[in-house]
Amino acid sequence: MRRILVVGGGYAGFYTAWKLEKRLRTDEASVTLVDPRPYMTYQPFLPEVAAGSIEARHVAVSLRRHLPHTHLIVGSVVHIDHAHRTATVRPVGGAEHELPYDTIVITAGAVTRTFPIPGIADEAIGFKYVEEAVATRDRLLTAFEQAATMPPGPQRRKLLTVTVVGGGFSGVEAFGELLSLATALLKHYPELSPDELGFHLVEVRDRLLPEVGDEPARWVVRHLEKRGARVHLGTSLVSAENDHIVLSDGTAYDNHLLVWTAGNEANPVVARHTDLPVNRAGRFPVRADLRIGTPYAAIPDAWAAGDDAAVPDLASAIPGGSLTVPNAQNAVRQGKRLAKNIVADARGRKVKPYKHHSLGTVATLGLGKGIFQYRRIVIKGLLAWLMHRGYHVLAVPTWERKVRVALVWFSALFYGRDIVSLLSVQHPRAEFVVASLGARQRRGAGEPIAACTAAPDETAAAAPRERPA
Template identity: 80%
Template sequence: MRRILIVGGGYAGFYTAWKLEKKLRPHEADVTIVDPRPYMTYQPFLPEVTAGSVEARHVAVSLRRHLRRTHIIAGSVVKIDHANRTATVQTPDAPDRELAYDTIVVTAGAVTRTFPIPGVADEAIGLKHVEEAVAIRDRLLTAFERAAALPPGPERRRLLTVTVVGGGFTGVEGFGELLSLATALLKRYPELSFDDLAFHLVEVRDRILPEVTDKPGRWVVEHLEKRGGHVHLETKLVSAADGHIVLSDGSEYDNHLLIWTAGNQSNPVIARHTDLPVNEQGLFRVRADMRVGTDDAPVPDAWAAGDNAAVPDLASDVPGATVVPNAQHAVRQGKRLAKNLVADLRGRKVKPYVHHSLGTVATLGLGKGIFQYRRIVIKGLLGWLMHRGYHVLAVPTWERKVRVFLVWVAALFYGRDIVSLLSVQHPRAAFVAATLGERDRQVTRR
C-alpha cells in the first residue's frame, strides 16, 4: 500500500484524512497523521469559549474517534527530508525517529507571531488553542471574585483591566465576547460597577477587521466603544513589563489580563527544516492543485494546504494573489486535497482549488454580530444569529454540532456558567496543603 503521511491535524489535515477514509478503497493506501494534540480545534469558537458560550471540549474534535482507519501519532514532525522520503518525528516519551513515507501532505499550520516587547513573554496568553481560551475565561472569572472582596481603588481597577493586542477576527471577537461576559457578570457582583471595568483593544493599523470593508469596520469600532471598550488604532504595545501596559499613543495603565492575537507567522519546521521549496514568507510554494512546487517544476509526491502554504487564489482578479489563511479556505482545501490525492493515486487528473468567499461573519458578544457578503452588511442580532448558524453547520461531525447546539439552548434559558476552574491548573495544590497540614498536626502532638 502507498504510505501517505499527513503532517498536522488542524483543519486542512483533519479534513484531508477524514475524506481520504471515505474515498480510498480498503488496502489502497495507508494513512498516518502526526500532530502533538490528539484533536482538531475548531478555532472560530475559541472566543465563545472565553465567554462560556461554548464548552471547551466541544470545540475539540477527537482524531481517534473520527479517523478510525488512520494511524495517529501524538508527536511533532521536526524535519522533512523529501529527497529520501523520510520525516523526523519527535514524541514526548521516546527518542526521535525517522518515519518513511511515499507521499507527504503538510498541513502543519502557522504559529503565533510575536515581537520582542518587554513583558509579553511573561504576561501574555494567546488565543489559538482551547487551553488558552479556558485559561483566559478562568482568569477573568477569578479576577471578579478577587475584585469583589476589595474596596474601590487601583488594585480593584487593575484586576478588572483587560488588554487584547491584535484587531483581526480573533482579537475583535475575543474582545467583544469578553466585554459581553464582563458586563453580564456585574449583575452577579453588586460590589462592582461598570466604571471598574477597563477593556482595551490595541491595533497597529488604522482599522480593525481587514477582511471587511471600511464602513462596517468603522461601525464595529463605534459599537465596541459605545459598550465601554477602548479601541486604540494606529497604536503599538511598547511594554507589558510587570503587568504595566505602555502604548505608543501615550496611554499607561496597570493590567491584569493580556491577550495576544497579533497574527500568525510561518511554522519554523516549514521555514527552516525541510528541503521542499518555500517562499520569502516561509510558506510552501504550491500550485493551484496544492502540489508543492510550480507549474514548471512540480515536486513529486509532496502536497501542502492550509496556513503553511501559499495557495494561488484563482477566484481573485489580482495577479499572483494567494488565498487568505482562514478556516473557510483550510476546510475546503482539505476536501479538495483528499480528492486530488485519490485521483493522483489512481492515475487520474487532479483539479485546482477554486473557492469564492461565502462572506465574513463575526461575533461581538452575546446577541451582537456582523455579517458581510460583498455589499450586503447585516449587523446586530441578525448578524450574530448568522454567525452562530454558519459555524454550527461548519463545525465537523454531527456529534459536535449537536453538543454545541444543546449548550446554546441551555444558555438561552439559564445563562452562561460563571464558575471559574482556575485551580485545575494546579491540581495537586489542595492535596499538598492537606499533607502539610497533617505534618504540622503530627509535630504539634509530639
C-alpha cells in the first residue's frame, strides 16, 4: 500500500483527497489528510454568512463525512523531512509524532498577512474562516442593539462605524454585504438614522478589485459611495489603538468594528520547516504538472497546489513569466488535476500539465447587487448578483451543501435574513459563572438555598471549579 500524505484540507487538499478516493483502488494506496480544522471552508460564501444570508455551518464541508476512506488527523504538520519521507505531526491536544509517507501533497493554503500597525492585534478581526465571519456579524448586530438604547451622539456613532481594510475581492465583498445588512437593519431600529452609519473601506492601492478592469473598478467605488460609504484609495491604516482609526490621508475617527482583509501569505510553518525548495515568497516552485521542482527536474513523490504553490500559468499570454492567481477557481481545478496526475504516476502513465482559462470574475456587493466581468463583457447589478449566487451554489462541493444553501436562500425570499445576534456564544459559560458566584454569595450571607433533587455525587460533579486567572 502506497502511503499518500495530504498536508492541508482547503480547496486544493480537499479536492485532491476527494478525487483520490474515487480513482484509487482500496488496496492500491492509503490517503492521510492533516488539517487543524475538521472541515473545509467555502470562503466565497463568508460575506453572505456575515450578512446573515447563509447559515454558518452550511459553508463548512465536513472532511470526515465526505472523505470516508481518508484517514483524517486534526492537527498541524510542523516539519517535513522529504529525504527520509517523514513528516512531524502535532495533533490538536496530542503529542508530536513522526508520520512516514511515500508521496506528499502540500496544499496547506495561505494565512492572513498582517503588518506591525499599532492596535491591529488587539482590535482587528480577520475574514478567512467561518468563525470570523460569524463574529463579525454578531458584533455588528449587537452594536445596533446597544446604539438603539443610547441618545444621539459620538458614542452612538462610534457603535455604528465599521472599517474594512483591503480592497481585493474578500474586502469588497465583505464590505458590500455588511453595508447591505446595516442599511436593512435600520427599518427595525426607528431610533437610528442612515446618517449615523459610518462605513469606511481602506485600500493602499489607487483602485479596488485588481482582477477587473479599470472602468468596472471605478464603477464599484461610485456604487459604494452612492450607498453612503467612504472609500479611501491610495490610503493605508496608520493606527487602530483604543478603537480610534488614523489613516495616512489624515482621516481620523472612532471605530467599533475593524475587519482586516489586506491579503494573504504562504503558510510559514510549512515553508520554513522543510528540506523541499521554497522561493522568496515562501511558496514551493512547481512544474506545470504540479510536481515540486524546476522545468528540467522534478523532486520524486513531492507535489503541491493552491496558495502554497507557484504554479506556471500556461494559459497566460506571457510565456514562462506568469504564475496562476492563488484563488479558489485555480485551487479547485489544481486539486482535481493533482489527483489525476498522482494516480497516473503511480500506475506508470504520463502525467498532464495544469492549464485553465479563467471563467471570469464575479463579486457580490450586497443583496441584489454585484458585478461580473469576462474579458470585455461587464455585467452589473441584479443580474451579476444572480450570476454570483448561481455560480457559487454550483461550485460549493457536495450536493448536500448545495441543497442546504439553496434552501436558506429560498426561505429568505419570504422571511428575509436572520438578524439575531449570538455574540454570547463566544462566552458560553458567562451566565453559568454569574449564577454560581451568586449562589456562593447567598451561602456566605446565610440565605436559605432551595433543596436540590440531585444526588450528592451529581451535585459535587456539577459544582463550578476554581480556575486560575
